Amino acid sequence: MNQPSYVRIATDLRTRIANGSLPPGTRLPARHQMAEEYGAAEGVVRQATETLVREGLLVSRPGAGTFVRERPQPRQFRRSWYYERRNGSPFARLMEEQGRHGVWEHRSDTMQAPPEVRDRLGLAAPDGGEHDVMCTRYVFRDEGDASPWTVSTSWEPLDLTKGTPIAFPEAGPHGGLGVTHRMAAIGVDVDAWREEVWARPASREEAQQLGIGAGSIVTVIERAYFAGERVVEVCDIIVPAESTRAVYSGPVGEERGHVRP
Amino acid sequence: MNQPSYVRIATDLRTRIANGSLPPGTRLPARHQMAEEYGAAEGVVRQATETLVREGLLVSRPGAGTFVRERPQPRQFRRSWYYERRNGSPFARLMEEQGRHGVWEHRSDTMQAPPEVRDRLGLAAPDGGEHDVMCTRYVFRDEGDASPWTVSTSWEPLDLTKGTPIAFPEAGPHGGLGVTHRMAAIGVDVDAWREEVWARPASREEAQQLGIGAGSIVTVIERAYFAGERVVEVCDIIVPAESTRAVYSGPVGEERGHVRP
DNA sequence: TCGAATTTGTGCGTATGTATC
DNA sequence: GGATACATACGCACAAATTCG
Numbered sequence: 001m002n003q004p005s006y007v008r009i010a011t012d013l014r015t016r017i018a019n020g021s022l023p024p025g026t027r028l029p030a031r032h033q034m035a036e037e038y039g040a041a042e043g044v045v046r047q048a049t050e051t052l053v054r055e056g057l058l059v060s061r062p063g064a065g066t067f068v069r070e071r072p073q074p075r076q077f078r079r080s081w082y083y084e085r086r087n088g089s090p091f092a093r094l095m096e097e098q099g100r101h102g103v104w105e106h107r108s109d110t111m112q113a114p115p116e117v118r119d120r121l122g123l124a125a126p127d128g129g130e131h132d133v134m135c136t137r138y139v140f141r142d143e144g145d146a147s148p149w150t151v152s153t154s155w156e157p158l159d160l161t162k163g164t165p166i167a168f169p170e171a172g173p174h175g176g177l178g179v180t181h182r183m184a185a186i187g188v189d190v191d192a193w194r195e196e197v198w199a200r201p202a203s204r205e206e207a208q209q210l211g212i213g214a215g216s217i218v219t220v221i222e223r224a225y226f227a228g229e230r231v232v233e234v235c236d237i238i239v240p241a242e243s244t245r246a247v248y249s250g251p252v253g254e255e256r257g258h259v260r261p
Numbered sequence: 262m263n264q265p266s267y268v269r270i271a272t273d274l275r276t277r278i279a280n281g282s283l284p285p286g287t288r289l290p291a292r293h294q295m296a297e298e299y300g301a302a303e304g305v306v307r308q309a310t311e312t313l314v315r316e317g318l319l320v321s322r323p324g325a326g327t328f329v330r331e332r333p334q335p336r337q338f339r340r341s342w343y344y345e346r347r348n349g350s351p352f353a354r355l356m357e358e359q360g361r362h363g364v365w366e367h368r369s370d371t372m373q374a375p376p377e378v379r380d381r382l383g384l385a386a387p388d389g390g391e392h393d394v395m396c397t398r399y400v401f402r403d404e405g406d407a408s409p410w411t412v413s414t415s416w417e418p419l420d421l422t423k424g425t426p427i428a429f430p431e432a433g434p435h436g437g438l439g440v441t442h443r444m445a446a447i448g449v450d451v452d453a454w455r456e457e458v459w460a461r462p463a464s465r466e467e468a469q470q471l472g473i474g475a476g477s478i479v480t481v482i483e484r485a486y487f488a489g490e491r492v493v494e495v496c497d498i499i500v501p502a503e504s505t506r507a508v509y510s511g512p513v514g515e516e517r518g519h520v521r522p
Numbered sequence: 523t524c525g526a527a528t529t530t531g532t533g534c535g536t537a538t539g540t541a542t543c
Numbered sequence: 544g545g546a547t548a549c550a551t552a553c554g555c556a557c558a559a560a561t562t563c564g
Contacts, residue, residue: 004551030529041553046530054462054476062530063560076457079509180513194510196337199460199478199502201315214531215315217460217478222506225513241460245483248340248509249455252441252486265532291548302534307549323549324542528562539551 005040009048017057017068027065028058053213054201056242060213069213075149075244079195079221090178091140101143106170108136110158117155120224120234132158136169139209147211149244154179154235160188179225179233192226199241210240217241266301267308274309278318278329287329289319314474315462317503321474330474336410336505340456340482351439352401362404367431369397371419378416381485381495393419397430400470408472410505415440415496421449440486440494453487460502471501478502 003011016022028034028049035042049066052058060066078094095102110131113123123132138152154169156179161167166174166182174182180190202210202218210218221237239246264272277283289295289310296303310327313319321327339355356363371392374384384393399413415430417440422428427435427443435443441451463471463479471479482498500507 006551032529043554044552047551051462051476060530061561063528064562065529190513192510192512194508196506196508197458197480198506199480201312201478215312217462219458219460219480245457245459247455247457249453250511251453252451267532293548304535305533308532321549322542323540324547326542326548524564526562526564528560530558530560532556532558534556535554537551537553539549541547541549543545543547 005038006044006047006051009034009038009040009045010051013048013052014055014057017052022068024068024070026068028067030065050215054215054217056212056216056240058213071243075239076247077149077239077244078247089176095142100145102140102149103143104138104140106136106138108134108168108170111135113155113157117234120222121155121157121231123157134158134161134167134169147240148209150237150239151206151209152235152237154233156233160232161186183225183227183232188227188232190225190227190232194224194226196222197246202238202240206238210238212240212242219244219246221246266299267305267312270295270299270301270306270309271312274313275316275318278313283329285329285331288326289328291326311476315477317473317477317501319474332504336500337508338410338500338505339508350437356403361406363401363410364404365399365401367397367399369395369429369431372396374416374418378495381483382416382418382492384418395419395422395428395430408501409470411498411500412467412470413496413498415494417494421493422447444486444488444493449488449493451486451488451493455485455487457483458507463501467499471499473501473503480505480507482507 013022013028022028029037031042031045031049034045038045049058049060053060053066057069058066059069076098078097089102091104092102111133112126112129112131113121113133113135117133118126121133126132133155136154136156138150138154139148140150140152141148156169158167160183164186165172166185168175169179169182170176174185183190197219199217199219201215202212204214206218207214207216212218217240219239219241221239223233223235223237224231225233274283274289283289290298292303292306292310295306299306310319310321314321318330319327320330337359339358350363352365353363372394373387373390373392374382374394374396378394379387382394387393394416397415397417399411399415400409401411401413402409417430419428421444425447426433427446429436430440430443431437435446444451458480460478460480462476463473465475467479468475468477473479478501480500480502482500484494484496484498485492486494
């Protein structure tokens with residue numbers, strides 16, 4: 001079975017990265033040079049390196065070169081159900097558990113929810129152009145780390161929070177605390193969560209924000225928090241797929257309620 | 262802001278697919294024809310269609326053409342913690358809940374566990390070439406559906422199951438039942454599970470098995486079942502990322518134990 | 523500081539092999 | 544078997560970013 005050249009080259013590079021003969025940070029020879037070394041055309045080498053860029057093993061920077069990626073310690077993004085109802089920020093807590101120090105930036109704006117978010121929040125049809133959600137964008141980082149852990153976007157319905165001290169998630173007396181904490185402060189009892197996990201190629205903007213190669217893969221976690229039947233928050237959590245694993249765990253046993261279809 | 266041609270073409274195709282003017286099953290014009298229509302080179306059109314193939318929107322078949330993908334109903338792969346400890350096969354049950362009918366093929370072999378599996382199962386160093394795990398490969402399908410939901414590979418340590426009626430997961434009186442059921446039959450009390458979720462480009466073989474385009478993305482779910490501190494099964498579950506979402510949900514509350522780091 | 527060399531990203535055109543119809 | 548279409552491969556050119564003397 002004869003493999004295409006670009007697959008052979010990709011495999012060769014992959015093994016040389018794996019066995020350490022191409023350590024992180026190494027700059028690969030230029031395209032034309034590798035083409036000569038492998039006895040192949042430049043386009044073929046390009047296909048091979050693009051493959052490894054999508055796999056997260058290489059990064060290319062125009063004008064600079066193609067580099068073996070500095071692999072951050074494998075990141076564990078624990079998503080366990082027992083997390084909330086504790087003090088402090090959930091992300092800060094997650095990082096502390098791994099001996100890291102979490103920091104983040106955010107920006108909150110009111111807006112009219114786009115149709116897809118509307119649907120997830122169970123909002124009625126829009127009333128003219130009126131703003132009906134608080135949208136907050138986050139970038140979460142480990143203080144010592146160059147590239148962020150995740151970029152996230154959260155939406156909360158204004159009919160719940162407008163005029164309350166928690167309307168802005170990161171401001172006021174409960175600023176920066178978890179959703180369940182903040183909601184409890186206005187008498188909303190968050191009793192369940194639900195997350196849908198999938199993956200897709202990163203957009204150009206996401207790849208840049210997360211410091212990953214163009215076209216590489218992001219894991220998408222779509223979270224919802226519930227108070228009874230009411231959805232009180234939804235959030236899109238975007239993480240680089242090749243360096244971060246979402247970890248779920250729990251007991252084996254009978255159904256105990258609090259599960260959303 | 263001037264975008265590259267292949268991005269423009271990809272965006273154009275994406276919107277035409279989204280708004281229904283290129284319905285599922287449509288065959289796109291041949292590359293050389295599209296190149297003429299867009300006033301671009303063939304290579305550029307190829308870049309554009311390859312992008313959409315990776316996104317799961319197109320499939321190309323050599324000699325036949327490039328087609329808008331028949332989008333299966335969005336698949337929900339529920340992974341909730343309360344699933345087990347019920348009668349029947351977990352997959353059959355999952356499908357029933359969605360009004361489908363699950364079927365599957367399998368093949369079991371004893372083998373010596375590869376290092377990575379060894380590590381996950383907590384096995385000691387290999388003893389010569391002796392077989393120490395039962396490896397079972399599955400293909401799970403919806404009876405009415407062309408492409409499988411998932412291909413999975415399960416490993417169970419033989420020092421637990423060898424010589425017992427459950428040594429072959431799909432044979433004997435407990436064949437086809439869930440891991441917790443089968444283990445209970447030999448007195449092993451499975452009390453916790455843990456899943457790591459991430460994603461990567463599909464291998465050629467996986468893409469073919471799952472009926473997705475070359476280079477498109479698979480979600481990987483690495484599952485472990487625990488009996489106390491002992492890992493009694495590990496399983497790699499591979500699903501097409503663009504059509505399947507892993508769904509986790511649970512209550513909000515305090516830690517209740519049964520969680521594995 | 524600036525300019526020259528280098529490198530990637532993008533684009534063009536062509537040719538051949540192989541699968542499909 | 545012939546026509547068609549994609550996969551692979553070759554080679555070239557230019558713009559933009561980066562590097563380095």
